[in-house]
Amino acid sequence: NAGVTQTPKFQVLKTGQSMTLQCAQDMNHEYMSWYRQDPGMGLRLIHYSVGAGITDQGEVPNGYNVSRSTTEDFPLRLLSAAPSQTSVYFCASSYRGGGADGYTFGSGTRLTVV
Protein backbone atom coordinates (compact mmCIF):
# COMPACT_ATOMS: atom_id res chain seq x y z
CA ASN A 1 0.00 0.00 0.00
CA ALA A 2 1.16 3.53 -0.74
CA GLY A 3 2.25 5.51 2.25
CA VAL A 4 5.09 6.47 4.56
CA THR A 5 7.20 3.63 5.92
CA GLN A 6 9.35 4.06 9.02
CA THR A 7 11.88 1.58 10.29
CA PRO A 8 12.57 0.37 12.88
CA LYS A 9 9.37 0.49 14.97
CA PHE A 10 11.24 0.12 18.26
CA GLN A 11 14.89 0.72 19.19
CA VAL A 12 16.94 0.79 22.38
CA LEU A 13 20.29 2.57 22.25
CA LYS A 14 23.05 3.12 24.73
CA THR A 15 24.19 6.67 25.42
CA GLY A 16 26.75 7.72 22.84
CA GLN A 17 25.70 5.26 20.15
CA SER A 18 24.68 6.49 16.73
CA MET A 19 21.88 5.24 14.51
CA THR A 20 19.72 6.13 11.54
CA LEU A 21 15.93 6.16 11.52
CA GLN A 22 14.67 5.35 8.06
CA CYS A 23 11.74 7.01 6.30
CA ALA A 24 10.52 6.21 2.80
CA GLN A 25 7.47 7.30 0.83
CA ASP A 26 6.19 6.10 -2.52
CA MET A 27 3.76 8.91 -3.32
CA ASN A 28 6.29 11.18 -5.09
CA HIS A 29 5.77 13.84 -2.41
CA GLU A 30 8.09 16.83 -2.51
CA TYR A 31 7.84 17.67 1.19
CA MET A 32 9.12 15.43 3.99
CA SER A 33 9.51 16.14 7.71
CA TRP A 34 10.67 14.56 10.97
CA TYR A 35 8.96 15.15 14.32
CA ARG A 36 9.45 13.99 17.85
CA GLN A 37 6.57 13.60 20.27
CA ASP A 38 7.05 13.87 24.00
CA PRO A 39 4.41 13.94 26.76
CA GLY A 40 3.20 17.49 27.36
CA MET A 41 5.31 18.89 24.51
CA GLY A 42 3.24 17.90 21.51
CA LEU A 43 4.77 17.22 18.11
CA ARG A 44 7.93 19.23 17.50
CA LEU A 45 9.57 19.64 14.12
CA ILE A 46 13.19 18.42 13.94
CA HIS A 47 14.12 18.85 10.26
CA TYR A 48 12.22 19.20 7.03
CA SER A 49 12.83 19.09 3.28
CA VAL A 50 10.95 20.72 0.41
CA GLY A 51 12.67 18.61 -2.26
CA ALA A 52 15.64 16.41 -3.06
CA GLY A 53 18.88 18.10 -2.06
CA ILE A 54 17.15 20.68 0.14
CA THR A 55 16.86 20.44 3.93
CA ASP A 56 16.22 22.92 6.72
CA GLN A 57 16.12 22.97 10.49
CA GLY A 58 12.95 22.90 12.51
CA GLU A 59 12.31 23.73 16.14
CA VAL A 60 14.59 21.11 17.78
CA PRO A 61 17.40 20.17 15.34
CA ASN A 62 20.31 19.78 17.77
CA GLY A 63 21.75 16.27 17.87
CA TYR A 64 20.15 15.22 14.59
CA ASN A 65 21.28 15.25 10.97
CA VAL A 66 19.28 14.68 7.78
CA SER A 67 19.93 14.41 4.07
CA ARG A 68 17.60 14.11 1.09
CA SER A 69 19.44 12.52 -1.83
CA THR A 70 16.27 11.12 -3.41
CA THR A 71 12.61 12.16 -3.44
CA GLU A 72 11.60 8.92 -1.74
CA ASP A 73 13.94 8.77 1.27
CA PHE A 74 14.57 11.08 4.22
CA PRO A 75 16.72 9.39 6.90
CA LEU A 76 17.24 10.93 10.34
CA ARG A 77 20.63 10.37 11.96
CA LEU A 78 21.30 10.53 15.66
CA LEU A 79 24.98 11.37 15.96
CA SER A 80 25.60 10.50 19.62
CA ALA A 81 22.45 9.36 21.40
CA ALA A 82 21.51 10.99 24.70
CA PRO A 83 18.74 10.06 27.18
CA SER A 84 17.01 13.35 26.24
CA GLN A 85 16.44 11.87 22.79
CA THR A 86 14.17 9.18 24.20
CA SER A 87 10.95 9.87 22.33
CA VAL A 88 8.56 8.73 19.63
CA TYR A 89 9.66 9.87 16.18
CA PHE A 90 7.30 10.42 13.28
CA CYS A 91 8.07 11.01 9.62
CA ALA A 92 5.58 12.71 7.31
CA SER A 93 5.29 13.66 3.65
CA SER A 94 3.05 15.71 1.38
CA TYR A 95 2.80 17.46 -1.92
CA ARG A 96 3.81 21.13 -1.89
CA GLY A 97 1.82 23.04 0.69
CA GLY A 98 -0.08 19.93 1.68
CA GLY A 99 -1.57 19.41 -1.77
CA ALA A 100 -5.13 18.14 -1.97
CA ASP A 101 -4.70 15.41 0.64
CA GLY A 102 -2.58 17.00 3.33
CA TYR A 103 0.26 15.30 5.15
CA THR A 104 0.60 11.54 5.51
CA PHE A 105 2.39 10.20 8.59
CA GLY A 106 4.33 7.04 9.22
CA SER A 107 3.48 4.79 12.14
CA GLY A 108 6.38 6.02 14.26
CA THR A 109 9.61 4.80 15.83
CA ARG A 110 9.73 4.45 19.61
CA LEU A 111 13.31 5.16 20.70
CA THR A 112 14.71 4.62 24.17
CA VAL A 113 18.22 5.79 25.07
CA VAL A 114 19.65 4.26 28.24
Add this chain to the structure above:
Amino acid sequence: KQEVTQIPAALSVPEGENLVLNCSFTDSAIYNLQWFRQDPGKGLTSLLLIQSSQREQTSGRLNASLDKSSGRSTLYIAASQPGDSATYLCAVIDDKIIFGKGTRLHILP
Protein backbone atom coordinates in the same frame (compact mmCIF):
# COMPACT_ATOMS: atom_id res chain seq x y z
CA LYS B 1 7.21 32.34 13.99
CA GLN B 2 3.98 30.42 13.53
CA GLU B 3 2.32 29.34 16.77
CA VAL B 4 -0.72 27.09 17.01
CA THR B 5 -2.89 27.02 20.12
CA GLN B 6 -5.66 24.57 20.91
CA ILE B 7 -8.31 25.21 23.53
CA PRO B 8 -9.34 23.45 25.67
CA ALA B 9 -6.41 21.18 26.49
CA ALA B 10 -8.83 18.53 27.77
CA LEU B 11 -12.56 18.00 27.56
CA SER B 12 -14.99 15.45 28.99
CA VAL B 13 -18.57 15.34 27.74
CA PRO B 14 -21.46 12.86 28.00
CA GLU B 15 -22.18 10.64 25.03
CA GLY B 16 -24.54 12.14 22.48
CA GLU B 17 -23.55 15.76 22.96
CA ASN B 18 -22.32 17.98 20.17
CA LEU B 19 -18.98 19.65 20.82
CA VAL B 20 -16.53 22.15 19.37
CA LEU B 21 -12.75 22.08 19.51
CA ASN B 22 -10.89 25.32 18.88
CA CYS B 23 -7.62 26.07 17.14
CA SER B 24 -5.92 29.43 16.61
CA PHE B 25 -2.75 30.35 14.72
CA THR B 26 -0.66 33.49 14.60
CA ASP B 27 0.36 33.75 10.92
CA SER B 28 -2.46 33.70 8.39
CA ALA B 29 -0.11 33.05 5.45
CA ILE B 30 -0.86 29.33 5.31
CA TYR B 31 -1.62 26.95 2.46
CA ASN B 32 -3.89 24.57 4.33
CA LEU B 33 -5.05 23.46 7.76
CA GLN B 34 -5.37 19.81 8.74
CA TRP B 35 -7.08 18.11 11.67
CA PHE B 36 -5.78 14.78 12.99
CA ARG B 37 -6.81 12.24 15.56
CA GLN B 38 -4.36 10.29 17.72
CA ASP B 39 -5.28 7.37 19.94
CA PRO B 40 -3.00 6.57 22.91
CA GLY B 41 0.25 4.97 21.79
CA LYS B 42 -0.73 5.18 18.15
CA GLY B 43 0.10 7.27 15.09
CA LEU B 44 -1.77 10.17 13.52
CA THR B 45 -4.93 9.69 11.50
CA SER B 46 -5.95 12.51 9.17
CA LEU B 47 -9.54 13.64 9.68
CA LEU B 48 -10.03 16.70 7.50
CA LEU B 49 -7.97 19.00 5.32
CA ILE B 50 -9.17 22.54 4.63
CA GLN B 51 -7.41 24.30 1.79
CA SER B 52 -6.82 28.03 2.14
CA SER B 53 -9.48 28.84 -0.47
CA GLN B 54 -12.12 26.86 1.44
CA ARG B 55 -14.06 27.81 4.53
CA GLU B 56 -15.14 24.37 5.69
CA GLN B 57 -14.98 20.63 5.13
CA THR B 58 -17.29 17.86 6.28
CA SER B 59 -16.80 14.15 6.80
CA GLY B 60 -19.60 12.21 8.44
CA ARG B 61 -20.21 13.65 11.92
CA LEU B 62 -17.20 15.95 11.64
CA ASN B 63 -17.19 19.50 10.31
CA ALA B 64 -14.14 21.75 10.27
CA SER B 65 -14.17 25.45 9.51
CA LEU B 66 -11.37 27.86 8.67
CA ASP B 67 -11.21 31.65 9.02
CA LYS B 68 -7.77 32.67 7.82
CA SER B 69 -8.25 36.36 8.44
CA SER B 70 -8.86 35.82 12.15
CA GLY B 71 -6.43 32.89 12.44
CA ARG B 72 -9.04 30.43 13.70
CA SER B 73 -10.37 26.98 12.95
CA THR B 74 -12.97 24.87 14.70
CA LEU B 75 -13.71 21.15 14.63
CA TYR B 76 -17.35 20.33 15.30
CA ILE B 77 -18.25 16.78 16.34
CA ALA B 78 -21.92 15.91 16.23
CA ALA B 79 -23.62 13.29 18.38
CA SER B 80 -20.42 12.25 20.16
CA GLN B 81 -19.70 8.56 20.85
CA PRO B 82 -17.29 6.81 23.26
CA GLY B 83 -15.22 5.81 20.22
CA ASP B 84 -14.51 9.49 19.59
CA SER B 85 -12.32 9.56 22.70
CA ALA B 86 -8.82 10.50 21.53
CA THR B 87 -6.47 13.46 21.21
CA TYR B 88 -7.37 15.84 18.39
CA LEU B 89 -4.55 17.79 16.79
CA CYS B 90 -4.78 20.91 14.66
CA ALA B 91 -1.93 21.65 12.24
CA VAL B 92 -1.24 24.54 9.87
CA ILE B 93 0.67 24.04 6.64
CA ASP B 94 2.96 26.46 4.85
CA ASP B 95 6.27 24.97 3.68
CA LYS B 96 6.12 22.74 6.74
CA ILE B 97 3.43 21.57 9.12
CA ILE B 98 3.19 23.04 12.62
CA PHE B 99 1.03 21.43 15.30
CA GLY B 100 -0.89 22.60 18.31
CA LYS B 101 -0.53 20.57 21.49
CA GLY B 102 -3.93 18.99 21.03
CA THR B 103 -7.21 18.58 22.87
CA ARG B 104 -7.67 15.34 24.85
CA LEU B 105 -11.31 14.38 24.42
CA HIS B 106 -13.09 11.90 26.68
CA ILE B 107 -16.66 10.89 25.86
CA LEU B 108 -18.46 9.53 28.89
CA PRO B 109 -20.74 6.53 28.21
